[in-house]
Amino acid sequence: MFYHPNLTYQIRVENPKNFFFEMGPIRPPSESQSLLIRATRNCPWNRCEFCPTYKNVKFEYRKVEEIKKDIDVAKVIADGIKTASWRFGLAGRVSNEVIKAIFQGNPEIYQGDGNSQLKLQNLINVANWLSSGGKTCFLQDANTLIMRTPELIEVIKYLKTVFPSIERVTSYARSKTCAKKTLQELKDLKGAGLSRLHVGLESGCDEVLEFMQKGVTAKEHISGGRKVVESGISLSEYIMPGLGGKNWSEKHARESARVLNEINPDFIRLRSLIVKKGSPLRDKRDLGQFEELSEDEVVDEIGFCIENLNCSSYLASDQMSNLLSEVEGQLPQDKEKILEVIRKYKNKSPMERLEFRLKTRLRSYRGVYGRIEPELNQKIQEALEAIRKESPDAETKTNQAISALKEGFV
Numbered sequence: 001m002f003y004h005p006n007l008t009y010q011i012r013v014e015n016p017k018n019f020f021f022e023m024g025p026i027r028p029p030s031e032s033q034s035l036l037i038r039a040t041r042n043c044p045w046n047r048c049e050f051c052p053t054y055k056n057v058k059f060e061y062r063k064v065e066e067i068k069k070d071i072d073v074a075k076v077i078a079d080g081i082k083t084a085s086w087r088f089g090l091a092g093r094v095s096n097e098v099i100k101a102i103f104q105g106n107p108e109i110y111q112g113d114g115n116s117q118l119k120l121q122n123l124i125n126v127a128n129w130l131s132s133g134g135k136t137c138f139l140q141d142a143n144t145l146i147m148r149t150p151e152l153i154e155v156i157k158y159l160k161t162v163f164p165s166i167e168r169v170t171s172y173a174r175s176k177t178c179a180k181k182t183l184q185e186l187k188d189l190k191g192a193g194l195s196r197l198h199v200g201l202e203s204g205c206d207e208v209l210e211f212m213q214k215g216v217t218a219k220e221h222i223s224g225g226r227k228v229v230e231s232g233i234s235l236s237e238y239i240m241p242g243l244g245g246k247n248w249s250e251k252h253a254r255e256s257a258r259v260l261n262e263i264n265p266d267f268i269r270l271r272s273l274i275v276k277k278g279s280p281l282r283d284k285r286d287l288g289q290f291e292e293l294s295e296d297e298v299v300d301e302i303g304f305c306i307e308n309l310n311c312s313s314y315l316a317s318d319q320m321s322n323l324l325s326e327v328e329g330q331l332p333q334d335k336e337k338i339l340e341v342i343r344k345y346k347n348k349s350p351m352e353r354l355e356f357r358l359k360t361r362l363r364s365y366r367g368v369y370g371r372i373e374p375e376l377n378q379k380i381q382e383a384l385e386a387i388r389k390e391s392p393d394a395e396t397k398t399n400q401a402i403s404a405l406k407e408g409f410v
Contacts, residue, residue, distance in 0.1 A: 008105030024140035052278030178224030186231035204259030225263030
């Protein structure tokens with residue numbers, strides 16, 4: 001049988017109303033094709049000045065049986081997608097037509113109740129996961145490692161039993177939580193199948209960490225990171241260029257490099273600061289208590305940090321907040337190549353840099369939203385015209401347009 005656009009496929013479930021699994025609000029960019037399973041809700045720390053994600057919601061543990069039920073729902077969805085694909089003559093290939101057939105064939109699931117949007121997100125998440133090979137899973141939310149170790153092991157083992165194709169299980173964690181786990185606990189988690197931890201180091205500078213209420217010290221970053229590395233779990237550390245503002249820029253870069261050198265994680269991921277709506281840092285900035293770096297100053301800070309890195313990590317720039325996505329490579333052998341990307345940018349004329357910055361941010365925005373609202377488009381066109389004419393207000397107009405674009409960044 002070949003697929004026909006009017007075909008539908010019904011997933012038979014006992015309780016369509018409750019046929020969904022929970023999904024948290026965020027995941028790392030590198031986990032965009034992973035199955036998302038919510039093991040804990042929200043963030044147990046939730047005080048970081050730069051982060052608005054979990055403000056005004058409380059952290060909650062989830063019962064293991066709840067998590068297992070979510071995994072079971074994901075299994076039913078996955079089996080439905082695969083069966084529909086074969087039935088429509090697509091030999092297991094996941095396509096938009098298959099997703100549409102399931103959506104249209106199950107109105108009692110995907111239409112008409114308060115969880116319809118979440119159910120559709122579930123369907124799309126599982127479909128994307130299958131189309132990428134069905135090999136990775138990310139356990140949400142902000143610090144799943146805080147779960148009791150036996151319970152987290154039970155969840156991971158159940159996940160891999162239900163989905164034998166899964167080869168990599170990853171999660172967010174805090175450095176302090178990593179430090180509090182025993183080495184044996186981390187090794188046991190590794191043995192159960194926990195492959196990688198994503199840790200928000202953000203900064204290695206104690207002054208910055210205190211100002212941002214990160215709730216951890218540089219020493220604790222090192223302790224937790226080293227323990228994860230020793231356990232055999234792959235470690236991905238995130239640093240936030242610009243987080244020190246003008247007060248601590250150089251020290252933030254230098255101390256972050258020092259801490260990363262001592263940890264030597266598998267990955268260092270750049271996530272340049274965006275002062276987001278709803279974050280306490282936004283209020284501090286508006287009150288004059290925090291002075292942001294310009295984008296060129298952030299580029300300089302990244303260069304200084306990289307110059308001080310003496311580790312064997314892979315440096316990644318896989319986040320839309322970063323201006324120079326080509327700042328990426330294996331350390332130490334690619335360090336000079338990475339620094340050359342920065343030098344090439346800095347050697348552009350002021351107007352060339354303005355145009356580059358604006359067009360880069362515009363591409364990122366379009367990647368998320370597709371279309372540009374008329375008011376925003378007008379700001380962009382005015383900035384581009386000012387750059388073309390090399391007007392005295394070109395930088396001001398460009399910065400205004402970029403600020404408006406960044407408001408839409410995730």
